[in-house]
Amino acid sequence: MTDTTDIKKGDAPAPDEWLHVESLDLDAQGVAHKSDGMVVFIEGALPFEEVRLNVHRRKNNWEQGTVTAIRRESSQRVRPGCPHFGLHTGACGGCKMQHLDAAAQVAVKQRALEDNLWHLGKVRAQNVLRPLEGPAWHYRYRARLSVRHVVKKGTVLIGFHERKSRYLADMTVCPVLPRQISDMLVPLRALIGSMDARDTCPQIELACGDAPGTTRLGARALVLRHLAPLSDADIGRLRAFAAAHEGVQWWLQSKGPETVKLLDGDVMPLSYELPAFGVTMPFKPTDFTQVNPHINRALVGRALRLLDVQPDERVIDWFCGLGNFTLPLATRAREVLGIEGSDTLVARATDNYQRNRPAGAVRGALAPTRFVARNLFEMTPAMLVADGAADKWLVDPPREGAFALAKALADLHQETEPHADNWTPPRRIVYVSCNPSTLARDAGLLVHQAGYRCTFAGVVNMFPHTAHVESIAVFDRE
Known part of the structure; x- marks a missing residue:
């Protein structure tokens, strides 16, 4: 049996060794070796950095921890573009590599592809x-946003989960979403908070299309998952929100995907353009399309x-x-x-x-x-x-x-x-x-x-x- 120890906060020993980070794994953890050969996975560390860490998990052949100090910083380390990204308590877990230069992120992924092809398939591309x-920002036209009314905080949270947590991050912006959608996060929180159904709406699924004849952002479909029937007052609140935000259309989902239906019929259909081929692709908000x-x-x-x-x-x-x-x-x-x-x-x-x-x-x-x-x-x-x-x-x-x-x-x-x-x-x-x-x-x-x-x-x-x-x-x- 493998010996596993999860170290409680405050139980980890004081760091006694600076580690040289050799590479980055696909969980965006720095990979290093201790002087005794033990493999260490370090959240927040980047290749070629010298770091210390706080260990929070041990097995008999590896350790995992979080960076606490950097003596030599990578030239590829950059300032994250989102205030909710990081290692702090409550940080959003939607992104893992905002602290790494965008071009370097691609190099990490290329290495992961080549490593997988060789180690798993014994294949090398010629x-x-x-x-x-x-674009590195505002690219995400599809997203599944969790919704939670947190009574103790007296607020509604909408967005992605905290890093390694079942709790939702307290997000007010999201720079990977289209700017118009990011700007709607706070108004959406207020909307759900004002509804009778604030405790029975666990999710909003987002799907954006192109404006007709262009590749710019067009219709914005919001699919509201509701576990109980919505009151007439709540329906009115949804309609008022759509009227106040250009391009927004509400779809309602009471059970499985087959129950998704448009709230009001007179809206711009969702579609995207492939202009190089003269093709327009209509779709429904729950259809699979690329993010x-x-x-x-x-x-x-x-x-x-x-x-x-x-x-x-x-x-x-x-x-x-x-x-x-x-x-x-x-x-x-x-x-x-x-x-x-x-x-x-x-x-x-x-x-x-x-x-x-x-x-x-x-x-x-x-x-x-x-x-x-x-x-x-x-x-x-x-x-x-x-x-x-x-x-x-x-x-x-x-x-x-x-x-x-x-x-x-x-x-x-x-x-x-x-x-x-x-x-x-x-x-x-x-x-x-x-x-x-x-x-x-x-x-x-x-x-x-x-x-x-x-x-x-x-x-x-x-x-x-x-x-x-x-x-x-x-x-x-x-």
């Missing part, structure tokens, strides 16, 4: 892609350039969602198939295709495209063959990755008999990942068992100041 970067629209536009462009789709090629978009990559692919390919696990998203993607199908100002009519719903976590070789051969694949799975898909492809590669229907594997796969460990696992299958080589890989800084690593990799058939 070429490292330049990181995709965008960072600036990076999403750049990511779609890079993915299509890497896939290099030709007019005579058939392409499959796996985990296609509402068509974020599928519709741009349809501006390039002969035929596109989008496959998704959610019937709701398949219906939304089909509708988006029909809306965008006529020729636009910057493109011709979209290629023939269809969408199907399928459990992509239970893929088999037979199901893969049934979908037909495609020249190229775009794969964009959730955090769980695309193991079943990669395994089915590997199994087909290792079969000795040719397929009766002349099915052939794709020549190129572009894999967009939001989890470097599952990407590495799937890359190991593709490279070592399915006959591919990893020709490109690089990070996509979708979530600046957080430890989240988004990336993109290219696999070419040997």
Whole structure:
């Protein structure tokens, strides 16, 4: 059994050693070694700094603590851009890296990607892609904000949880949210505090769209989760708030996602633009869309350039969602198939295709495209063959990755008999990942068992100041 000790406040021994910080892990903890070889994880420390710490947790082969003094400071240490970030009591836990220069954050994530590919998948990319970067602040167009009426404080809190805590941070601003949303945090607190339902509204989900014909902030949907029916007076308060704040529309959620409904019908529909492809993507506030629209536009462009789709090629978009990559692919390919696990998203993607199908100002009519719903976590070789051969694949799975898909492809590669229907594997796969460990696992299958080589890989800084690593990799058939 591993010996574990959680050290209570005041119980830690006085520091007796300056430690040299060697690297940063994905929890934004500095990693160092004591003179006896013990590994130490240090919150608030950065690579190449010399620090002391207060240890608050011990195991038999590592310790964890918080920096208390810095003798040599990193040149990459910067002043955090948010007053709620830090190691102090009550600090917000939404961001982990605001004390590190934005470019250095990207370098940490690139190293994490390369380390995962090698240590978990035994794969090294032949070429490292330049990181995709965008605005470091006011980028987050989607967020799930917790709500709590704190009777002892006589106030309502709205935002993210405190660092390593179940309590909500007392936030008045959030510089990663759009400025107009950050400015609404205090008015939202006052609104909920004035409501009869202040104790039964645990969450507000935020989803922002683009203004029509632009990539600027447009409609702002606020989905209010309420555990009890709202009074007429509360409905009136919500309507007054929307009238006082441009672009705000209220949606109500009484139970599961299927109960989400618009409070008032005469509002601007939510959508975002992909101007490079002449595509507009309508969506509902609970649909999955990328958090960072600036990076999403750049990511779609890079993915299509890497896939290099030709007019005579058939392409499959796996985990296609509402068509974020599928519709741009349809501006390039002969035929596109989008496959998704959610019937709701398949219906939304089909509708988006029909809306965008006529020729636009910057493109011709979209290629023939269809969408199907399928459990992509239970893929088999037979199901893969049934979908037909495609020249190229775009794969964009959730955090769980695309193991079943990669395994089915590997199994087909290792079969000795040719397929009766002349099915052939794709020549190129572009894999967009939001989890470097599952990407590495799937890359190991593709490279070592399915006959591919990893020709490109690089990070996509979708979530600046957080430890989240988004990336993109290219696999070419040997």
